[in-house]
Amino acid sequence: MEKKNFWADRFEAERGRLRAVALRMLGSQSEAEDAVQEAWLRLERTGGGDIDNLGGWLTTVVGRICLDMLRARARRREDPIDGEGGEDRHAYAGAAADEQAALADSVGLALLVVLERLAPAERLAFVLHDMFDVPFEEIGRIVDRSPAAARQLASRARRRVQGLPDTLSADYERRRNVVAAFLAASRDGDFSGLLAVLDPDVVFHADADAVRLGSLAEIHGADAVATNFKGKATAARLALIDGRPGLAVILGGELRIVVRMEVEGDHIVAIESIADPARIAGFEMEYL
Known part of the structure; x- marks a missing residue:
C-alpha cells in the first residue's frame, strides 16, 4: 500500500x-x-x-x-x-x-x-517540442521516427501554424524530386540512376509483415540497396506520408506497403518498408 x-x-x-x-x-x-x-x-x-x-x-x-x-x-x-x-x-x-x-x-x-489541420504526428511533434521542450530524441521514439525526422515534423507544423508555405517550399520540392528520381530509376532498372540518389551509407529496413511478403529485413550500402530495387517498384506511386514524400505500393487495388524515405541534401539516407496494416492505417496518406 x-x-x-x-x-x-x-x-x-x-x-x-x-x-x-x-x-x-x-x-x-x-x-x-x-x-x-x-x-x-x-x-x-x-x-x-x-x-x-x-x-x-x-x-x-x-x-x-x-x-x-x-x-x-x-x-x-x-x-x-x-x-x-x-x-x-x-x-x-x-x-x-x-x-x-x-x-x-x-x-x-x-x-x-x-x-x-495538422497530421497527428506533426501535431504531437509541435506541441511536445515547441510548447513543452521535449527533446526530439524522445519525440522520435513516440512517433517511431529518427530524431531528425521528428525535428522536420515540428518544423513543418510550425510553418503551418504560422501560415507559411509548406508543400510549395523549395525543401519539399527537393525531397519530392529525389524520391521521384528513385522511383523512376527503380522502375527503369537504372542502376546508375539509383546510385545517384542514394547516400553511400544508406540503410534499408523492412518490418515483419514486409519480410513475409518477400522483402529482405535489412540492407546496408548504396550498391546493395540499388541492386535490391533495380527493376522493381512497378506497383509503387509517389505519395505524401504524414506530409513527407515517399512511396505507396498498391497490390490488387489495395495499399499494401508504405515506403518511407529520409532525404538529406540530394540523397536518400534511410528507407523503411512497412506492411503492418495497423501502422499503415495510422499514416496520413495523400497520393501525388
Whole structure:
C-alpha cells in the first residue's frame, strides 16, 4: 500500500503538466482527462519499479495515448472543435466558467483550430517540442521516427501554424524530386540512376509483415540497396506520408506497403518498408 501511495503521490505531482500536454494535443477537456487517467492505469500496471525518470516516462506515455486518439479521430473524420454532436462539438463549452477561461488562456481556440489541420504526428511533434521542450530524441521514439525526422515534423507544423508555405517550399520540392528520381530509376532498372540518389551509407529496413511478403529485413550500402530495387517498384506511386514524400505500393487495388524515405541534401539516407496494416492505417496518406 505504501508503495502504491508513493507512486500515486508522484503521479499527482505530474498531473497538471500531463493534462496540459494532453489538452493541447487533443483540444478536448474530456479526452485530455481520459488520456491522463489511462497513463495512471499504465503506471499502476508497471508498478513503477524500472522507471528512472517518471516525468519523462509519463510524458512519453501520454504522447503515445494522444497520438493514438488523434489517429482514431482522423479515421472517423471527427472534428472536436466544430464537429457534429457529442461533448466534443465545442471542447470547453461544458466546463465551468473558470475552466473555460483557463482553457482559452492556456490553449487558445484559434490555435486549436489550426492544430486540427495538422497530421497527428506533426501535431504531437509541435506541441511536445515547441510548447513543452521535449527533446526530439524522445519525440522520435513516440512517433517511431529518427530524431531528425521528428525535428522536420515540428518544423513543418510550425510553418503551418504560422501560415507559411509548406508543400510549395523549395525543401519539399527537393525531397519530392529525389524520391521521384528513385522511383523512376527503380522502375527503369537504372542502376546508375539509383546510385545517384542514394547516400553511400544508406540503410534499408523492412518490418515483419514486409519480410513475409518477400522483402529482405535489412540492407546496408548504396550498391546493395540499388541492386535490391533495380527493376522493381512497378506497383509503387509517389505519395505524401504524414506530409513527407515517399512511396505507396498498391497490390490488387489495395495499399499494401508504405515506403518511407529520409532525404538529406540530394540523397536518400534511410528507407523503411512497412506492411503492418495497423501502422499503415495510422499514416496520413495523400497520393501525388
